[in-house]
Amino acid sequence: MQQPRLYPPDIQWPVLPEGEMARQTVVTDDMAERSRRWLVRHLDSISGGIDTFFVDKFFNEDVTDIDSVGSQARFSFFTRRELGKPVDYKFGVGINIELPHTNERLNLLLQSEDEDVRESDPFESPENATYSSALRFIINESERWIATADAGIRWGIPPDPFVRFRARRPFYFDYWNFRISQEFNYYTTDGYGSETGFRFDLPLSIRKLLRLETDAEYLLNNDYFKLTYGGGLYHEINHIYAYALLAQARGDTEAGIEFREYEAGVRLRRRVYKDWMFAEVQPMYVWTEENDWEPRPVVMFLIQAEFYQ
Numbered sequence: 364m365q366q367p368r369l370y371p372p373d374i375q376w377p378v379l380p381e382g383e384m385a386r387q388t389v390v391t392d393d394m395a396e397r398s399r400r401w402l403v404r405h406l407d408s409i410s411g412g413i414d415t416f417f418v419d420k421f422f423n424e425d426v427t428d429i430d431s432v433g434s435q436a437r438f439s440f441f442t443r444r445e446l447g448k449p450v451d452y453k454f455g456v457g458i459n460i461e462l463p464h465t466n467e468r469l470n471l472l473l474q475s476e477d478e479d480v481r482e483s484d485p486f487e488s489p490e491n492a493t494y495s496s497a498l499r500f501i502i503n504e505s506e507r508w509i510a511t512a513d514a515g516i517r518w519g520i521p522p523d524p525f526v527r528f529r530a531r532r533p534f535y536f537d538y539w540n541f542r543i544s545q546e547f548n549y550y551t552t553d554g555y556g557s558e559t560g561f562r563f564d565l566p567l568s569i570r571k572l573l574r575l576e577t578d579a580e581y582l583l584n585n586d587y588f589k590l591t592y593g594g595g596l597y598h599e600i601n602h603i604y605a606y607a608l609l610a611q612a613r614g615d616t617e618a619g620i621e622f623r624e625y626e627a628g629v630r631l632r633r634r635v636y637k638d639w640m641f642a643e644v645q646p647m648y649v650w651t652e653e654n655d656w657e658p659r660p661v662v663m664f665l666i667q668a669e670f671y672q
Contacts, residue, residue, distance in 0.1 A: 434461045439667045445649070446660050454492055470499040476517060494518050495525075508532055517550065525550040540564040555583040572597045587617040605632045609647075623652040628661075641667045 439455035458473040476493040497515025504510075510530040517523040527548035534541040544560040562576040578591040593611035600606070607630040614622035628647020635642045643665040648658045 433671065435459050435669070435671045437667065437669050439665060441663060441665050443661065443663045456492075456494075467504075468501050470501070472497045472499055472513065472515065497525075506533075517552075523550055523552045538565060540566075553582060553584065557581045570599045585617075587615055590614045590616065590620070590622075603634045606630060607632075625650040626661075639669050641665070641669070643667070 436458045437456070441453045441455065443451045443453075454475065456473070456475045458471075460471040461467060462469040462471060473494065473496045476495050495515055495517040497513040499511050499513045502510040502512060508530065509532075511528070513525075513527045513529070515525060517525060525548060527546055529544070529546045531542060531544040534543075540563070542560075542562045542564075544558075544562075546558040548556050548558075550556070558578065558580045560576065560578045562574065565573040567573055573594075573596055575594045577593075580589040580591075581587075591611065591613050593609065595607050595609040597607045598605060609630060610627040611625070612622050613624040614620065626647055626649045628645055630643060630645045632641060632643045634640065645663040645665075647661050647663075649661050650656050650658055
């Protein structure tokens with residue numbers, strides 16, 4: 364039986380002394396291209412792995428983000444305690460179902476809303492949460508661009524129909540992974556809005572990542588931007604433990620660029636059951652304009668279950 368050819372037939376092999384062939388490797392254009400693709404996948408795998416282990420926003424579990432691949436679900440229960448205030452609770456859910464027989468173009472989304480609203484009673488949190496559902500059409504999905512369009516309803520009294528368009532584009536500069544994301548949306552209650560994000564990732568090792576990010580959210584009816592700047596050092600110690608050192612600043616442009624809140628803390632995360640149950644604790648300090656910039660200690664706890672196809 365004839366063996367398959369492992370190299371292109373037009374390669375001109377150099378004439379080497381006897382015994383040198385075993386110690387020499389011929390570098391071709393195809394090998395260089397494979398090396399480039401490996402580096403791109405390596406950067407993406409580190410960034411994506413960190414995103415899988417650390418949720419971007421502690422009180423906003425966005426499993427319906429446009430990077431999600433395949434059907435998946437995430438259920439979370441949070442508790443937050445700030446010195447001098449009662450304990451808050453919040454239930455979170457995010458479900459992304461890839462519809463069959465649609466050539467991987469249509470997804471069904473369900474997620475909890477009101478990331479800034481928490482309950483004082485843990486049993487009231489699931490009942491009082493606001494949920495939204497949407498049908499997502501994947502316009503384009505490639506190494507360079509991801510673009511989606513959603514149409515759905517935010518369930519409440521009254522229901523709030525919405526449409527949104529999201530696009531994301533990665534860039535690579537040496538070892539830096541730069542990503543720009545853009546969203547345009549329209550909610551019947553809030554009107555037209557947009558959100559622009561920039562993120563810089565620098566892998567420090569196979570398990571460490573430095574991330575810098577900024578986000579600007581604009582609502583036409585308000586006519587000003589809400590700004591968020593942050594940075595973090597993420598370290599996955601092993602497949603069970605990880606931690607992150609984080610700092611963030613929030614502000615707006617309502618009366619010029621002003622920052623109204625700062626926070627800094629650490630997130631400690633652990634797998635507690637198999638590969639789908641996690642526990643997390645986040646001690647931090649918060650400085651707000653509302654409290655005359657007095658430092659306030661805050662601690663948050665999380666139990667989370669993740670299911671992937």
